[in-house]
Amino acid sequence: MRKKITAVAAGAxxxxxxxxxxxxxxxxxxxxxxxxxxxxxxxxxxxxEGRFYELGADGCYGCHGANETTDHMLAQATPxxxxxxxxxxxxxxxxxxxxxxxxxxxxxx
Amino acid sequence: xxxxxxxxxxxxxVALASAAAAGTMATMAGCADGAAKASxxxxxxxxxxxxxxxxxxxxxxxxxxxxxxxxxxxxxxGDPENGSSRGLNCVKxxxxxxxxYGDDRLTTPLIRDDKAxxxxxxxxxxxxxxxxxxxxxxKLRETWKADKSRLAFWGSGQQPIVEGYCQAKFxxxxxxxxxxxxxxxxxMASAVVGFMNIFQTDEPAGCYADIDEADVFVTWGxxxxxxHPMLYSRLTARKLADxxxxxxxxxxxxxRTSASADKVLAFKPGADIAIANAIACYLVENDLYDKAFVAxxxxxxxxxxxxxxxxxxxxxxxxxxxxxxxxxxxxFEEYAARLAPYTLEYAEEVSGVPADDIRELAExxxxxxxxxxxxxxxxxxxxxxxxxxxxxxYNIHLLTGRYALPGDGAFSLTGQPSACGTAREVGTxxxxxxxxxxxxxxxHRRYTEAVWNxxxxxxxxxxxxxxxxxxxxxxxxxxxxxxLWSAHNNWAVSLPNLTRFLGxxxxxGVIDAFICVSEVYPTLSTQYADVVLPAAMxxxxxxxxxxxxxxxxxxxxxxxPPGQAQWDLWMxxxxxxxxxxxEKIGDEDAFEALFGAWYDAEAGEFRGDQRExxxxxxxxxxxxxxxxxxxxxxxxxxxxxxxxxxxxxxxYDLYIxxxxxxxxxxxxxxxxxxxLWRFCDGDQADGFDQYGVEQYGEHxxxxxxSFYKSAGKRPSVVFRPWEPPAEVPDEEYPFYLCTGRLxxxxxxxxxxxxxxxxxxxxxxxxxxxxxxxxxxxxxxxGDRVRVRSRYGSCDIKVSTAGRTAPPEGIVFAPFFAExxxxxxxxxxxxxxxxxxxDYKKTTVSIEKI
Numbered sequence: 001m002r003k004k005i006t007a008v009a010a011g012a013x014x015x016x017x018x019x020x021x022x023x024x025x026x027x028x029x030x031x032x033x034x035x036x037x038x039x040x041x042x043x044x045x046x047x048x049e050g051r052f053y054e055l056g057a058d059g060c061y062g063c064h065g066a067n068e069t070t071d072h073m074l075a076q077a078t079p080x081x082x083x084x085x086x087x088x089x090x091x092x093x094x095x096x097x098x099x100x101x102x103x104x105x106x107x108x109x
Numbered sequence: 110x111x112x113x114x115x116x117x118x119x120x121x122x123v124a125l126a127s128a129a130a131a132g133t134m135a136t137m138a139g140c141a142d143g144a145a146k147a148s149x150x151x152x153x154x155x156x157x158x159x160x161x162x163x164x165x166x167x168x169x170x171x172x173x174x175x176x177x178x179x180x181x182x183x184x185x186x187g188d189p190e191n192g193s194s195r196g197l198n199c200v201k202x203x204x205x206x207x208x209x210y211g212d213d214r215l216t217t218p219l220i221r222d223d224k225a226x227x228x229x230x231x232x233x234x235x236x237x238x239x240x241x242x243x244x245x246x247x248k249l250r251e252t253w254k255a256d257k258s259r260l261a262f263w264g265s266g267q268q269p270i271v272e273g274y275c276q277a278k279f280x281x282x283x284x285x286x287x288x289x290x291x292x293x294x295x296x297m298a299s300a301v302v303g304f305m306n307i308f309q310t311d312e313p314a315g316c317y318a319d320i321d322e323a324d325v326f327v328t329w330g331x332x333x334x335x336x337h338p339m340l341y342s343r344l345t346a347r348k349l350a351d352x353x354x355x356x357x358x359x360x361x362x363x364x365r366t367s368a369s370a371d372k373v374l375a376f377k378p379g380a381d382i383a384i385a386n387a388i389a390c391y392l393v394e395n396d397l398y399d400k401a402f403v404a405x406x407x408x409x410x411x412x413x414x415x416x417x418x419x420x421x422x423x424x425x426x427x428x429x430x431x432x433x434x435x436x437x438x439x440x441f442e443e444y445a446a447r448l449a450p451y452t453l454e455y456a457e458e459v460s461g462v463p464a465d466d467i468r469e470l471a472e473x474x475x476x477x478x479x480x481x482x483x484x485x486x487x488x489x490x491x492x493x494x495x496x497x498x499x500x501x502x503y504n505i506h507l508l509t510g511r512y513a514l515p516g517d518g519a520f521s522l523t524g525q526p527s528a529c530g531t532a533r534e535v536g537t538x539x540x541x542x543x544x545x546x547x548x549x550x551x552x553h554r555r556y557t558e559a560v561w562n563x564x565x566x567x568x569x570x571x572x573x574x575x576x577x578x579x580x581x582x583x584x585x586x587x588x589x590x591x592x593l594w595s596a597h598n599n600w601a602v603s604l605p606n607l608t609r610f611l612g613x614x615x616x617x618g619v620i621d622a623f624i625c626v627s628e629v630y631p632t633l634s635t636q637y638a639d640v641v642l643p644a645a646m647x648x649x650x651x652x653x654x655x656x657x658x659x660x661x662x663x664x665x666x667x668x669x670p671p672g673q674a675q676w677d678l679w680m681x682x683x684x685x686x687x688x689x690x691x692e693k694i695g696d697e698d699a700f701e702a703l704f705g706a707w708y709d710a711e712a713g714e715f716r717g718d719q720r721e722x723x724x725x726x727x728x729x730x731x732x733x734x735x736x737x738x739x740x741x742x743x744x745x746x747x748x749x750x751x752x753x754x755x756x757x758x759x760x761y762d763l764y765i766x767x768x769x770x771x772x773x774x775x776x777x778x779x780x781x782x783x784x785l786w787r788f789c790d791g792d793q794a795d796g797f798d799q800y801g802v803e804q805y806g807e808h809x810x811x812x813x814x815s816f817y818k819s820a821g822k823r824p825s826v827v828f829r830p831w832e833p834p835a836e837v838p839d840e841e842y843p844f845y846l847c848t849g850r851l852x853x854x855x856x857x858x859x860x861x862x863x864x865x866x867x868x869x870x871x872x873x874x875x876x877x878x879x880x881x882x883x884x885x886x887x888x889x890x891g892d893r894v895r896v897r898s899r900y901g902s903c904d905i906k907v908s909t910a911g912r913t914a915p916p917e918g919i920v921f922a923p924f925f926a927e928x929x930x931x932x933x934x935x936x937x938x939x940x941x942x943x944x945x946x947d948y949k950k951t952t953v954s955i956e957k958i
Contacts, residue, residue, distance in 0.1 A: 038176070038184035040203050043866055053368070083196075097346030098197055103365070104338040105200045107853055107870035 043109025168523030170656025211863030216672025266528030269652030287575025303499030322516025330488015530655015608901030662769030
């Protein structure tokens with residue numbers, strides 16, 4: 001699993017447009033409604049259209065996930081919070097199974 | 110039971126792994142130390158208070174931790190201690206707090222003086238509570254005294270349990286009226302009638318942990334990815350955890366749920382019964398069924414056939430309509446003979462699904478080395494033969510001995526957060542009383558009279574069921590309803606055939622009737638209201654939901670409602686007090702007899718805080734399932750063999766302490782132990798139904814299960830034939846229209862569309878179409894089209910890149926958007942047995958505008 005994710009991540013770094021990425025684990029204050037912010041998952045920006053369908057959670061991990069040297073592989077991406085990893089441990093570099101259906105919480109904005 | 114023990118050990122491992130992860134989630138969410146103490150609303154170092162809650166949207170019933178500061182919610186996070194969701198949630202649930210703070214919350218009672226303004230945003234003026242309550246009560250009382258058949262209450266599977274309980278008690282015992290029905294009629298009625306026909310008890314035998322255990326998933330007419338997101342996340346997690354796990358999606362159109370399917374069996378609308386019968390036929394003819402299970406547990410029946418469709422208002426009362434529930438016993442051999450015409454080839458001809466694919470699915474059911482879990486929702490229930498299709502799924506599982514076993518079962522998923530807990534368990538239907546009792550059965554009325562301390566025979570006045578949902582609104586449209594009160598729903602958007610029910614044809618009943626709407630936001634329904642009562646929303650009061658796996662959970666009050674908005678229960682008490690003024694039950698004041706234990710009518714206030722009031726009502730309600738708490742009830746339970754304790758509920762506070770419990774909850778040596786797998790023999794402490802089986806069932810039967818609530822302990826396999834949809838496409842109306850809900854918006858969007866992020870994610874309703882159909886009609890993505898049926902029309906924008914991918918000849922639209930109002934088009938034909946409308950198969954024409 002880890003190898004697969006890493007490989008996809010490397011590919012993703014090459015092909016993803018870099019601008020305006022938002023991700024998991026926090027709220028973009030500029031986008032938020034007047035209501036509360038804590039715990040509300042960010043929406044995906046328009047540039048992500050179709051990405052999850054094509055690549056699944058690995059496609060998200062490629063920018064928002066951690067590897068041995070960083071907690072998120074694309075500088076502008078929001079890092080996945082630790083609770084999205086197996087055993088809540090970022091160093092597993094593996095997304096907890098029930099968190100891999102990214103669209104359940106991170107809709108296309 | 111070796112299998113069960115082994116399965117449970119594995120389940121525990123899964124649960125512990127999840128709990129470990131969830132514990133970490135809790136830490137990340139800042140609630141690691143808060144969940145257990147939340148019921149006492151502890152204050153955090155940040156000055157916030159934390160309370161335990163449960164999501165108020167779909168039937169998953171995800172647990173949440175609610176944090177508030179300065180009288181306002183500041184966060185909603187997953188509750189790792191809730192056994193249903195284990196810290197998971199979906200985008201709607203995470204944005205729940207924002208849903209309370211739309212700019213236009215209703216905060217003041219409103220009255221309409223000029224009925225001519227109905228159907229417009231105008232015409233409502235502010236009023237005092239006294240003026241509004243006096244007006245509603247006077248209209249209800251006036252109608253009640255004049256002609257009880259002309260009043261109705263339309264409730265909801267979103268109504269909290271104690272509120273639904275009091276509503277039903279007021280309507281059934283206070284007004285002696287059965288004209289009360291919930292919107293659960295629109296989603297779960299077919300499942301309910303299926304349960305009652307087959308098992309004589311309305312409940313799923315399994316639980317959500319089955320998803321973590323199954324080897325093969327079969328989704329029938331279910332878009333779980335959008336409609337039950339948390340459960341779908343668990344399904345995909347299970348699939349990822351073991352590459353041998355398979356998923357078959359049996360559907361009329363590809364959805365997000367199809368993405369995880371190894372095979373999609375796309376069938377022509379209405380043909381699912383032919384597929385299910387072909388699978389059953391294959392199993393029987395090839396000797397692939399579970400003979401021991403059949404011999405130990407099952408009985409076989411057939412029922413009335415060629416039952417037509419409920420197009421006409423008089424259908425229910427017709428000879429045909431009156432005959433639909435009839436069944437007769439048959440032998441297994443006779444059942445096999447009825448199945449015989451359903452060859453794989455015939456099923457292919459009817460459904461369009463290749464015979465080889467149907468055979469493959471049949472072989473999946475035949476392979477007893479693997480556990481198979483069927484999951485279904487509205488594609489099965491909202492069906493002109495919805496009850497029959499429920500039967501057909503159970504038939505397959507029962508024939509193969511796959512029911513009530515961990516990971517191996519048939520699971521009817523529930524649409525709303527308390528469709529089970531309130532609509533079904535409390536019994537807010539026109540034919541029901543609490544706890545599976547029905548008005549038509551004399552012992553059931555006697556038992557209810559005992560719990561409610563009514564004179565013997567008092568409820569004989571309601572022995573005949575009242576109007577079901579479609580009947581209520583059909584009668585309203587004909588001018589035969591003078592008083593309607595709705596709460597926790599938005600009927601003017603969610604009902605089918607709105608062209609008729611909103612009076613846009615030649616009917617004006619909705620204009621003439623007096624309509625009271627309890628609401629949190631202005632909706633299309635409030636535009637038709639004579640009085641609008643502003644309600645406290647979700648955790649602005651304490652409440653309770655019962656979710657799709659029999660889990661009852663409490664959501665604590667976290668903040669006050671805005672302005673003058675009030676707890677629905679207070680509105681109910683104040684209206685009941687006024688309507689019942691001067692009325693007697695026996696020698697006692699009627700209101701005092703029914704509600705005096707928790708409401709002081711003279712003072713106009715509850716006898717205690719919301720926790721104490723909820724507890725008091727719950728204790729009365731749980732007497733239905735704890736008969737020994739009432740001597741008179743206990744005697745009837747014994748003499749009539751009602752087995753009421755089979756659905757035993759626990760004392761109120763335990764549900765808070767445990768973040769929800771699945772019933773039956775058994776008291777064992779002072780501890781209360783929940784049940785995860787009904788009718789499955791095993792240790793209660795491990796989640797099995799030990800005490801139920803010991804008391805009423807039998808040990809050592811095939812599969813280690815005992816269906817002790819079924820007649821003769823034998824569930825019924827009932828042969829149901831394939832009969833065509835109510836309408837089939839023709840030259841004038843060449844498409845099937847299917848409607849449903851999508852992830853970001855809850856039902857009619859009255860709450861979720863007020864959350865900026867959710868609105869942005871799904872801003873408008875689109876008509877999903879097949880590209881070939883678009884080309885043929887000369888329409889492209891973004892074009893507006895007029896969708897027209899025999900019932901009405903609406904305009905909508907076309908998409909070929911929407912959430913669903915329909916085959917040629919089928920189109921899909923969600924129903925959340927009131928500006929589109931797709932239900933103007935949808936037929937109000939319903940399953941003749943369950944009276945649940947078929948939202949999935951209206952034939953329509955489409956033209957570019």
